[in-house]
Amino acid sequence: MLPLAFLGLFFAWPVLAIVSLGLREGGVVSALFSGETWELVGFTLGQALASTVVAVVAGLPVAFVLARCRLRGLGFVRAAVMVPFVLPTVVVGLAFRTFWPDGGVLPIVLANAFFNVAVVARTVGGLWAHTDRRAEDAARALGASRPRAFLSVVLPALAPAIGSAAAVVFLFCATSFGVVLVLGGSRYRTLETEIYLRTVELFDLSGAAALSLLQFAAVLAVLVLGALARRRRETALSLRGREELARRPSGGEWCVVAVAFGVVAALLTPVVGLVTRSLSTRDGWSFAGYAALASRGDRGTLAVTGIDAALNSVRTAFDATLVALVVGVFSAVVLVGLRRSGSRISEVLDTALMLPLGVSAVTVGFGYLVTMDALPGDFRTSPMLVPLAQALVVTPLIVRMVLPVLRAVDERLRQAAATLGASPWRVWREVDLPLAGRSLAAAAGFGYVVALGEFGATSFLARPDAPTLPVVIARLMSRPGELNSQMAYAACALLMVVTVGCVLLIERLRVPSSGEF
Amino acid sequence: MRRIFAVLAALALTGCSAGTSTAPQTHEVTLVTHDSFVVKEGLLDEFQKASGITVKQIASGDAGELTNKLVLTKANPIGDVAFGVDSTFASRALSEGVFAEYASPEASKGAQRYQVDSTGRLHAVDVGDVCLNIDPAKLGGVEPTSYEDLTDPKFKDKLVVENPATSSPGLAFLLGTIAKFGENGWQDYWTKLKANGVKVVSGWEEAYNQEFSATKGTRPIVVSYASSPSAEGGKTKAVLGTCYRQVEYAGVLSGAKNPEDAKKVLDFLLGEKFQAQVAEQMYVYPSREGVAQPESWAKDAPLPTNPQTLPADKVKDNREAWVEQWRKLVQG
Numbered sequence: 009m010l011p012l013a014f015l016g017l018f019f020a021w022p023v024l025a026i027v028s029l030g031l032r033e034g035g036v037v038s039a040l041f042s043g044e045t046w047e048l049v050g051f052t053l054g055q056a057l058a059s060t061v062v063a064v065v066a067g068l069p070v071a072f073v074l075a076r077c078r079l080r081g082l083g084f085v086r087a088a089v090m091v092p093f094v095l096p097t098v099v100v101g102l103a104f105r106t107f108w109p110d111g112g113v114l115p116i117v118l119a120n121a122f123f124n125v126a127v128v129a130r131t132v133g134g135l136w137a138h139t140d141r142r143a144e145d146a147a148r149a150l151g152a153s154r155p156r157a158f159l160s161v162v163l164p165a166l167a168p169a170i171g172s173a174a175a176v177v178f179l180f181c182a183t184s185f186g187v188v189l190v191l192g193g194s195r196y197r198t199l200e201t202e203i204y205l206r207t208v209e210l211f212d213l214s215g216a217a218a219l220s221l222l223q224f225a226a227v228l229a230v231l232v233l234g235a236l237a238r239r240r241r242e243t244a245l246s247l248r249g250r251e252e253l254a255r256r257p258s259g260g261e262w263c264v265v266a267v268a269f270g271v272v273a274a275l276l277t278p279v280v281g282l283v284t285r286s287l288s289t290r291d292g293w294s295f296a297g298y299a300a301l302a303s304r305g306d307r308g309t310l311a312v313t314g315i316d317a318a319l320n321s322v323r324t325a326f327d328a329t330l331v332a333l334v335v336g337v338f339s340a341v342v343l344v345g346l347r348r349s350g351s352r353i354s355e356v357l358d359t360a361l362m363l364p365l366g367v368s369a370v371t372v373g374f375g376y377l378v379t380m381d382a383l384p385g386d387f388r389t390s391p392m393l394v395p396l397a398q399a400l401v402v403t404p405l406i407v408r409m410v411l412p413v414l415r416a417v418d419e420r421l422r423q424a425a426a427t428l429g430a431s432p433w434r435v436w437r438e439v440d441l442p443l444a445g446r447s448l449a450a451a452a453g454f455g456y457v458v459a460l461g462e463f464g465a466t467s468f469l470a471r472p473d474a475p476t477l478p479v480v481i482a483r484l485m486s487r488p489g490e491l492n493s494q495m496a497y498a499a500c501a502l503l504m505v506v507t508v509g510c511v512l513l514i515e516r517l518r519v520p521s522s523g524e525f
Numbered sequence: 526m527r528r529i530f531a532v533l534a535a536l537a538l539t540g541c542s543a544g545t546s547t548a549p550q551t552h553e554v555t556l557v558t559h560d561s562f563v564v565k566e567g568l569l570d571e572f573q574k575a576s577g578i579t580v581k582q583i584a585s586g587d588a589g590e591l592t593n594k595l596v597l598t599k600a601n602p603i604g605d606v607a608f609g610v611d612s613t614f615a616s617r618a619l620s621e622g623v624f625a626e627y628a629s630p631e632a633s634k635g636a637q638r639y640q641v642d643s644t645g646r647l648h649a650v651d652v653g654d655v656c657l658n659i660d661p662a663k664l665g666g667v668e669p670t671s672y673e674d675l676t677d678p679k680f681k682d683k684l685v686v687e688n689p690a691t692s693s694p695g696l697a698f699l700l701g702t703i704a705k706f707g708e709n710g711w712q713d714y715w716t717k718l719k720a721n722g723v724k725v726v727s728g729w730e731e732a733y734n735q736e737f738s739a740t741k742g743t744r745p746i747v748v749s750y751a752s753s754p755s756a757e758g759g760k761t762k763a764v765l766g767t768c769y770r771q772v773e774y775a776g777v778l779s780g781a782k783n784p785e786d787a788k789k790v791l792d793f794l795l796g797e798k799f800q801a802q803v804a805e806q807m808y809v810y811p812s813r814e815g816v817a818q819p820e821s822w823a824k825d826a827p828l829p830t831n832p833q834t835l836p837a838d839k840v841k842d843n844r845e846a847w848v849e850q851w852r853k854l855v856q857g
Binding site: 101105189192205211212304310311377378386468471472485492493 | 555558560561562563566581582583584586587589590592593594596597598601603604617690691726727728729730731733734735740749750753756757808845856
């Protein structure tokens with residue numbers, strides 16, 4: 009019940025409160041049936057779908073390399089893939105604008121995919137790294153070509169993870185805000201940007217409520233479709249440790265490796281661009297931006313120094329990840345348990361857990377304003393709200409990354425353990441945890457990075473004396489003066505360094521028993 | 526949900542009056558501001574020490590977001606005193622009864638010049654006019670001085686503006702053209718701007734940091750603030766004939782838990798020490814008269830003398846329709 013209580017208190021209640029406030033104002037029906045609204049829905053879903061396809065296609069080769077190849081420097085690739093995820097959308101949007109000065113649909117789709125390749129690479133890679141290679145080898149031995157073996161053996165085994173990743177990416181893209189604003193050439197609008205406009209600028213709560221309901225319905229429809237598609241695919245797989253599965257690539261596999269490195273190179277292009285920008289001024293190269301990180305910005309633009317903001321980011325993300333891990337792992341275990349006992353509720357719960365990703369941060373934020381004062385100590389302005397709101401975004405990701413692996417644990421292993429007298433807790437500790445250990449660590453790392461980069465809810469809730477790095481970057485970007493803009497880019501570089509550092513660190517903190525199988 | 530019913534019930538019972546103020550136990554005041562609020566290091570500490578008041582600060586988005594949050598929480602406000610509601614949103618805040626009356630002794634020292642309401646609920650703290658900025662080096666001596674100049678073929682493909690639907694300086698610039706050319710003339714003006722190659726982007730960050738030739742881009746004319754040139758060391762100029770007045774206000778919230786100390790914080794915002802540092806810290810002009818300006822401002826960023834203005838009520842009533850018309854006209 010813990011996950012439900014968490015979701016209910018910090019998601020369902022605020023969202024319902026603000027939407028019903030809008031509904032009571034009337035005018036929702038007319039807003040729902042205007043032609044413009046349906047154009048919005050069409051464009052929102054269309055661009056999200058296209059972005060998801062691009063992200064999955066680009067992410068699969070990377071997942072393959074991370075999971076199956078024994079190559080030098082993979083640790084770096086693993087960390088580098090995560091970098092786009094934390095970059096502020098404004099900064100990435102501006103980087104893409106260098107190539108597409110007028111914006112348009114193509115850069116929107118590519119930028120959305122850019123942010124989300126990591127989701128595919130990590131989620132799919134997590135399962136792939138543990139999938140037994142023997143079935144594939146057998147198929148090859150029986151004369152199947154590499155593509156044939158991939159399509160009929162590997163792909164079906166990976167389907168649950170691909171479905172999970174696609175669902176998450178779709179939700180992220182459907183609610184992407186900064187990218188659409190910056191790259192839309194200010195012409196393209198989505199449900200998300202329109203909800204923001206109606207709520208924040210026009211204070212048209214009924215219009216916003218109508219659009220929120222639509223967003224909700226669209227997201228729900230896609231999630232249900234995704235769940236239906238996943239349903240038949242999930243089977244027990246014999247999971248193995250990555251160490252015994254990874255090999256040096258051979259023959260045609262090198263092509264896939266090349267494609268994967270091409271994707272990574274493409275991901276790093278905007279990154280290199282912004283590092284260059286952090287170093288170049290009108291008068292030549294300079295480290296002024298980096299030096300300024302120890303200050304409060306040009307003439308005190310910020311309430312704290314860049315370094316303080318980075319430390320605050322690291323702390324807040326840690327709290328958020330902790331909350332999300334507890335809620336997420338608990339949810340995943342409950343979901344698997346319900347599923348094993350054949351309960352239908354498992355699917356409903358599964359879908360409900362994903363919803364926070366598909367609902368506008370503005371809706372949740374304004375919802376907090378009208379509900380959280382009922383909690384003890386006027387929770388609306390509590391510093392605790394930031395990590396909790398971040399955890400709301402991180403939890404579904406953790407569930408999605410851990411669930412496919414937990415579900416793939418062979419039931420017979422668990423039954424054997426139980427027959428030999430192990431308690432349910434012991435079964436979980438001795439069977440599920442070792443098998444899922446690596447995914448859990450990966451999920452924690454991923455969740456941490458997501459929390460580090462979270463901007464929507466954080467900017468809404470963070471106190472000025474305790475901003476996170478993304479909030480500080482946005483602040484600096486909105487001020488004139490070359491030093492401020494340089495410091496913003498230097499802060500991005502710092503954010504990337506912190507991200508890579510954290511990912512590498514978490515990669516080392518493997519669950520002790522995960523090396524045993 | 527229960528909370529909303531409780532609020533509605535409370536509203537019905539009390540007839541939407543101000544909250545009851547029980548005697549505060551501590552001298553804590555929550556100051557709600559827009560995101561751009563910054564105070565010079567040490568100044569707030571000095572005030573807290575001298576007054577015995579602890580100031581807790583909450584930032585709440587831009588002027589629009591701040592106003593809407595205040596309206597939404599007016600029955601149980603998130604703070605005691607608010608700063609950052611601007612001239613565009615002032616009427617909404619006033620008509621919703623967000624602010625309480627308070628005749629500040631500091632309000633007559635210059636702030637009254639920008640008065641938006643005669644009952645003393647909102648007090649002008651600073652002025653931050655929106656003007657075209659130009660890059661004289663790139664323009665090579667041929668500089669625009671008025672709105673009309675921008676339709677001249679000399680300045681074809683030179684101007685970048687922000688979308689008024691998504692950007693507050695963008696909206697201010699549109700309002701400026703409406704004030705200048707009248708409610709029936711601005712559409713014609715924008716048609717000409719469009720024909721002359723105006724570029725529209727969604728926010729100030731893109732316009733100024735990416736498109737403006739003085740920073741990274743190629744266009745030498747951009748919609749920004751009268752104060753922006755002060756940050757560019759004399760490399761840019763504001764076109765003082767193209768400014769729209771934006772005033773930022775502060776007031777004591779009507780449901781304040783600690784209204785007495787909130788008034789003292791408001792006095793502090795209007796007082797000499799705070800006013801003397803708003804230019805350096807927030808790139809705005811003090812509302813108070815006789816406050817010394819940083820030297821470079823007099824040269825690079827003087828306060829516009831004859832900016833365009835529109836009555837707050839008119840902006841409130843027409844804003845959405847104007848932006849919609851603009852969208853159809855310029856982007857349709």
